[in-house]
Amino acid sequence: xxxxxxxxxxxxxxxxxxxxxxxxxxxxxxxxxxxxxxxxxxxxxxxxxxxxxxxxxxxxxxxxxxxxxxxxxxxxxxxxxxxxxxxxxxxxxxxxxxxxxxxxxxxxxxxxxxxx
Amino acid sequence: xxxxxxxxxxxxxxxxxxxxxxxxxxxxxxxxxxxxxxxxxxxxxxxxxxxxxxxxxxxxxxxxxxxxxxxxxxxxxxxxxxxxxxxxxxxxxxxxxxxxxxxxxxxxxxxx
Numbered sequence: 001x002x003x004x005x006x007x008x009x010x011x012x013x014x015x016x017x018x019x020x021x022x023x024x025x026x027x028x029x030x031x032x033x034x035x036x037x038x039x040x041x042x043x044x045x046x047x048x049x050x051x052x053x054x055x056x057x058x059x060x061x062x063x064x065x066x067x068x069x070x071x072x073x074x075x076x077x078x079x080x081x082x083x084x085x086x087x088x089x090x091x092x093x094x095x096x097x098x099x100x101x102x103x104x105x106x107x108x109x110x111x112x113x114x115x116x
Numbered sequence: 117x118x119x120x121x122x123x124x125x126x127x128x129x130x131x132x133x134x135x136x137x138x139x140x141x142x143x144x145x146x147x148x149x150x151x152x153x154x155x156x157x158x159x160x161x162x163x164x165x166x167x168x169x170x171x172x173x174x175x176x177x178x179x180x181x182x183x184x185x186x187x188x189x190x191x192x193x194x195x196x197x198x199x200x201x202x203x204x205x206x207x208x209x210x211x212x213x214x215x216x217x218x219x220x221x222x223x224x225x226x227x228x
Contacts, residue, residue, distance in 0.1 A: 004159070042122075042205050042218030043160065056215055091159050101209050101216060102148035102167075107159025 002026065004108035006092050012114045018080035021111045025073070025094030031055075032069055033105060034077050035091040043091055049075065050098050082115045089113070118143050122206050122219030130227050135196055137222045139206035140188040148209040149182060149189045150216070155202045163204075164191070193224075201226045 005024040013019050025032050031050050035043035046065065047057040051072040060067070064083070069075040079086055089112050093105040120141045129135045141149075147168035152160035166173045166180045166189065173180050177196075182189040189208075193200055206219040 040220070042207070042220055044218070045215045048215065093159070104150070104162045104165070105216075107161065109157065110159055 004092055004094055004106055006090075006108035006111055008111055009109065010112050010114075012116060013082055015084055015115050016081040018078065019082055019113060020079075021077045021090050021092075021113075023075045023077070023092030023108060025075070025092070026096075026106055029094035029096050029106070030072075030098045031095040031105075032075050033091075033093040033095075034067055034075070035093065037089045037091055037110070039088070046077070046090075079113075082113075084115050087113060087115045118217050120206060120208055120217050120219045122222055124222060125220065126223045126225070128225040128227060129196055131196055131198065133196055135191075135193045135200070135224055137191045137204055137206070137224075138188060139190070139208075139219050140186075141208045141217070142187070143208070143217075144184070144187060146208045149180070150207050151180060151191050152205045152207065153202045154205065154221070160205060196224075196226050198226050198228065200224060 007022050033048050034046045037043045046060045047067045048055040049069040052069050067077045089110040091110045093107040095103050095105045097103045120139050122139045150165035151163050153163045154160040164178050164180050166182050177194045179192040203221045203223050205221050207216040
Protein backbone atom coordinates (compact mmCIF):
# COMPACT_ATOMS: atom_id res chain seq x y z
CA UNK A 1 0.00 0.00 0.00
CA UNK A 2 1.45 3.36 -1.01
CA UNK A 3 1.92 5.83 1.79
CA UNK A 4 1.14 9.53 2.04
CA UNK A 5 3.08 11.41 -0.62
CA UNK A 6 4.24 15.00 -0.15
CA UNK A 7 6.17 17.38 -2.34
CA UNK A 8 8.49 19.11 -2.42
CA UNK A 9 10.73 17.63 0.30
CA UNK A 10 12.60 20.90 0.83
CA UNK A 11 11.90 24.53 0.01
CA UNK A 12 13.85 27.70 0.69
CA UNK A 13 12.14 31.04 0.07
CA UNK A 14 12.61 34.65 1.04
CA UNK A 15 10.21 36.29 3.45
CA UNK A 16 7.12 37.79 1.82
CA UNK A 17 7.28 35.25 -1.00
CA UNK A 18 4.58 32.62 -1.48
CA UNK A 19 4.91 28.84 -1.39
CA UNK A 20 2.65 25.84 -1.93
CA UNK A 21 2.86 22.28 -0.66
CA UNK A 22 1.11 19.28 -2.13
CA UNK A 23 -0.18 16.12 -0.47
CA UNK A 24 -1.60 12.89 -1.88
CA UNK A 25 -3.13 10.83 0.95
CA UNK A 26 -3.51 7.08 1.10
CA UNK A 27 -6.20 5.97 -1.32
CA UNK A 28 -9.63 5.83 0.27
CA UNK A 29 -8.74 7.78 3.39
CA UNK A 30 -11.54 10.18 4.27
CA UNK A 31 -9.67 12.41 6.69
CA UNK A 32 -6.66 14.56 5.78
CA UNK A 33 -4.61 16.71 8.13
CA UNK A 34 -1.98 19.38 7.71
CA UNK A 35 0.39 19.83 10.64
CA UNK A 36 3.15 22.34 11.30
CA UNK A 37 6.17 21.01 13.20
CA UNK A 38 8.66 23.58 14.43
CA UNK A 39 12.10 22.20 15.29
CA UNK A 40 12.11 20.62 18.74
CA UNK A 41 8.32 20.66 19.12
CA UNK A 42 5.44 18.31 18.56
CA UNK A 43 3.19 18.68 15.51
CA UNK A 44 0.54 21.38 15.65
CA UNK A 45 -2.68 20.85 13.69
CA UNK A 46 -3.32 23.53 11.09
CA UNK A 47 -6.37 22.12 9.32
CA UNK A 48 -8.39 18.92 9.12
CA UNK A 49 -10.51 17.86 6.15
CA UNK A 50 -13.15 15.16 6.03
CA UNK A 51 -13.52 14.30 2.37
CA UNK A 52 -13.48 17.77 0.79
CA UNK A 53 -15.01 19.67 3.73
CA UNK A 54 -13.14 21.47 6.51
CA UNK A 55 -13.66 19.95 9.97
CA UNK A 56 -11.25 22.12 11.97
CA UNK A 57 -9.14 25.09 10.92
CA UNK A 58 -9.09 26.90 14.25
CA UNK A 59 -5.28 27.08 14.35
CA UNK A 60 -4.74 28.04 10.72
CA UNK A 61 -3.45 31.64 10.37
CA UNK A 62 -6.04 32.51 7.78
CA UNK A 63 -4.52 35.87 6.92
CA UNK A 64 -1.62 34.09 5.24
CA UNK A 65 -2.35 30.37 5.10
CA UNK A 66 -4.91 28.65 2.90
CA UNK A 67 -5.65 25.03 2.11
CA UNK A 68 -7.96 23.12 -0.14
CA UNK A 69 -8.81 19.53 -0.86
CA UNK A 70 -10.36 19.25 -4.26
CA UNK A 71 -12.55 16.23 -4.99
CA UNK A 72 -11.78 14.89 -1.53
CA UNK A 73 -8.40 13.48 -2.56
CA UNK A 74 -5.24 15.59 -3.05
CA UNK A 75 -4.66 18.69 -0.99
CA UNK A 76 -2.54 21.82 -1.23
CA UNK A 77 -1.42 24.15 1.53
CA UNK A 78 -0.34 27.67 0.60
CA UNK A 79 1.45 30.41 2.50
CA UNK A 80 1.31 33.93 1.17
CA UNK A 81 3.23 35.97 2.23
CA UNK A 82 5.69 33.88 4.22
CA UNK A 83 7.27 35.08 7.45
CA UNK A 84 10.49 33.97 9.11
CA UNK A 85 8.48 32.18 11.84
CA UNK A 86 6.87 29.95 9.22
CA UNK A 87 10.14 28.00 8.97
CA UNK A 88 9.11 24.48 9.95
CA UNK A 89 8.32 21.03 8.62
CA UNK A 90 4.83 20.79 7.16
CA UNK A 91 3.39 17.33 7.61
CA UNK A 92 0.42 15.87 5.82
CA UNK A 93 -1.39 12.89 7.33
CA UNK A 94 -4.45 10.86 6.48
CA UNK A 95 -6.81 8.57 8.33
CA UNK A 96 -9.35 6.09 6.99
CA UNK A 97 -12.14 6.97 9.40
CA UNK A 98 -14.37 10.04 9.18
CA UNK A 99 -13.67 12.30 12.13
CA UNK A 100 -10.42 10.49 12.66
CA UNK A 101 -9.20 12.04 15.89
CA UNK A 102 -9.15 8.75 17.79
CA UNK A 103 -7.67 6.53 15.10
CA UNK A 104 -4.24 6.10 13.59
CA UNK A 105 -3.00 8.89 11.38
CA UNK A 106 -0.54 7.98 8.63
CA UNK A 107 2.04 10.69 8.01
CA UNK A 108 4.02 11.67 4.95
CA UNK A 109 7.73 12.56 5.15
CA UNK A 110 6.95 16.25 5.30
CA UNK A 111 8.17 19.38 3.53
CA UNK A 112 10.93 21.29 5.27
CA UNK A 113 10.40 25.01 4.68
CA UNK A 114 13.12 27.55 5.38
CA UNK A 115 12.20 31.23 5.16
CA UNK A 116 15.20 33.56 4.92
CA UNK B 117 -5.73 25.61 27.96
CA UNK B 118 -5.21 22.01 26.97
CA UNK B 119 -1.64 20.86 27.12
CA UNK B 120 0.50 17.82 27.80
CA UNK B 121 3.85 17.78 29.56
CA UNK B 122 6.30 15.15 28.39
CA UNK B 123 9.41 14.05 30.31
CA UNK B 124 12.27 13.65 29.89
CA UNK B 125 13.19 15.68 26.82
CA UNK B 126 16.21 13.45 26.24
CA UNK B 127 16.77 9.91 27.46
CA UNK B 128 19.95 7.92 26.99
CA UNK B 129 19.92 4.22 27.91
CA UNK B 130 22.24 1.29 27.41
CA UNK B 131 21.22 -1.18 24.75
CA UNK B 132 19.17 -3.92 26.37
CA UNK B 133 17.95 -1.73 29.23
CA UNK B 134 14.43 -0.35 29.60
CA UNK B 135 13.22 3.15 28.78
CA UNK B 136 10.26 4.97 30.30
CA UNK B 137 8.71 8.20 29.03
CA UNK B 138 5.93 9.93 30.97
CA UNK B 139 3.25 12.39 29.95
CA UNK B 140 0.87 14.40 32.10
CA UNK B 141 -2.25 15.88 30.55
CA UNK B 142 -4.76 18.49 31.66
CA UNK B 143 -8.15 17.42 30.28
CA UNK B 144 -9.90 14.80 32.42
CA UNK B 145 -12.42 14.14 29.64
CA UNK B 146 -9.77 12.77 27.29
CA UNK B 147 -10.25 9.21 26.13
CA UNK B 148 -7.60 8.48 23.50
CA UNK B 149 -3.85 8.42 24.13
CA UNK B 150 -1.52 7.50 21.23
CA UNK B 151 2.26 7.32 21.12
CA UNK B 152 4.13 8.16 17.92
CA UNK B 153 7.74 7.48 16.93
CA UNK B 154 9.53 9.86 14.59
CA UNK B 155 12.80 8.90 12.95
CA UNK B 156 15.08 11.50 11.43
CA UNK B 157 13.68 12.88 8.19
CA UNK B 158 10.42 10.96 8.46
CA UNK B 159 6.91 11.65 9.60
CA UNK B 160 5.61 10.32 12.95
CA UNK B 161 4.41 6.71 13.03
CA UNK B 162 1.94 5.28 15.53
CA UNK B 163 3.52 2.62 17.72
CA UNK B 164 0.82 2.04 20.33
CA UNK B 165 -2.33 3.67 21.64
CA UNK B 166 -4.66 3.24 24.59
CA UNK B 167 -8.20 4.27 25.37
CA UNK B 168 -9.55 5.45 28.68
CA UNK B 169 -11.39 2.23 29.50
CA UNK B 170 -8.10 0.32 29.65
CA UNK B 171 -5.30 0.76 32.18
CA UNK B 172 -2.50 -0.99 30.31
CA UNK B 173 -1.76 -2.26 26.83
CA UNK B 174 1.23 -4.24 25.61
CA UNK B 175 2.64 -5.02 22.17
CA UNK B 176 5.82 -7.11 22.27
CA UNK B 177 8.54 -4.88 23.80
CA UNK B 178 6.32 -1.83 24.03
CA UNK B 179 3.70 -1.10 26.69
CA UNK B 180 1.61 1.89 27.67
CA UNK B 181 0.03 2.51 31.07
CA UNK B 182 -2.71 5.01 31.84
CA UNK B 183 -3.62 6.50 35.21
CA UNK B 184 -6.76 8.58 34.68
CA UNK B 185 -6.96 9.68 38.30
CA UNK B 186 -3.48 11.19 38.21
CA UNK B 187 -3.91 12.20 34.55
CA UNK B 188 -0.71 10.69 33.32
CA UNK B 189 0.29 7.95 30.90
CA UNK B 190 3.64 6.35 30.22
CA UNK B 191 5.46 4.50 27.44
CA UNK B 192 7.65 1.58 28.44
CA UNK B 193 10.18 0.03 26.06
CA UNK B 194 11.97 -3.09 27.27
CA UNK B 195 15.14 -4.71 25.90
CA UNK B 196 15.98 -1.58 23.91
CA UNK B 197 17.68 -1.98 20.55
CA UNK B 198 19.58 0.49 18.33
CA UNK B 199 16.56 0.86 16.03
CA UNK B 200 14.58 2.24 18.97
CA UNK B 201 16.62 5.46 18.72
CA UNK B 202 14.17 8.18 17.63
CA UNK B 203 11.97 10.97 18.97
CA UNK B 204 8.84 9.75 20.74
CA UNK B 205 5.70 11.87 21.07
CA UNK B 206 2.76 11.35 23.34
CA UNK B 207 -0.60 12.83 22.45
CA UNK B 208 -4.18 12.87 23.67
CA UNK B 209 -7.53 13.90 22.27
CA UNK B 210 -8.50 17.21 23.77
CA UNK B 211 -11.97 18.30 24.80
CA UNK B 212 -12.27 21.17 22.32
CA UNK B 213 -12.58 20.03 18.72
CA UNK B 214 -11.29 16.63 19.78
CA UNK B 215 -8.02 17.30 17.95
CA UNK B 216 -4.84 15.62 19.19
CA UNK B 217 -2.74 17.62 21.62
CA UNK B 218 0.93 16.64 21.24
CA UNK B 219 3.78 16.60 23.71
CA UNK B 220 7.11 18.25 22.90
CA UNK B 221 8.82 14.91 22.32
CA UNK B 222 11.52 12.78 23.92
CA UNK B 223 14.74 12.03 22.09
CA UNK B 224 15.66 8.45 22.95
CA UNK B 225 19.30 7.50 22.46
CA UNK B 226 20.33 3.84 22.68
CA UNK B 227 23.98 3.46 23.58
CA UNK B 228 25.74 0.36 22.19
